Amino acid sequence: MGVKDLADVDDRRLVPLLASDPAALEEFYRRHVRPLTRHVTRRLGDPHDAADVVASTFLAAMESSAAFDAGRGKPIAWLYGIAGNVMAMRWRRGEAESRAVARLHGRRETAQKDDFDRTDDRLDARGRAQPILAALPGLPGSERELLALVVHDQLTVGEAAEVLGIRPGTARMRLARARARLAPRAV
Known part of the structure; x- marks a missing residue:
């Protein structure tokens, strides 16, 4: 199926195809990249960090598309949930890195x-x-x-x-x- 064929396909039918059909991934991405980017940018405040999170979100969505359960909610909520998990993981990793750097330096920088x-x-x-x-x-x-x-x-x-x-x-x-x-x- 081409992207034009998928324009009218519901998200619930697209999600299971994300990992196996590049056209489905492209259509799903096209539909949701802008609103997701706005959402993540509002949360993070930095458009560069937001772009990284959005890319990681779509990658994770593609990798976990087979596990999507339409009975548990809409695909948009699933996608935003993945983005929330990616942001939380980045925050935890950043906090751990900050603590490690502070330990290495033996002191904190003067504020x-x-x-x-x-x-x-x-x-x-x-x-x-x-x-x-x-x-x-x-x-x-x-x-x-x-x-x-x-x-x-x-x-x-x-x-x-x-x-x-x-x-x-x-x-x-x-x-x-x-x-x-x-x-x-x-x-």
């Missing part, structure tokens, strides 16, 4: 004044957010997941609804309920 200011700002923000963060585990899982996509990943409600496989109206209702539950905790 610049701007570093101290940023740290103070983060501590202030964390202090203000603490009551809300403490209330998050009490929210239903569907509301927590939606909040994470909208607040942390900075997706629109429509994009988050698509990732979760729900209608935008349902997502707006869940978000309103979550905000109402968290509002008393906000200072």
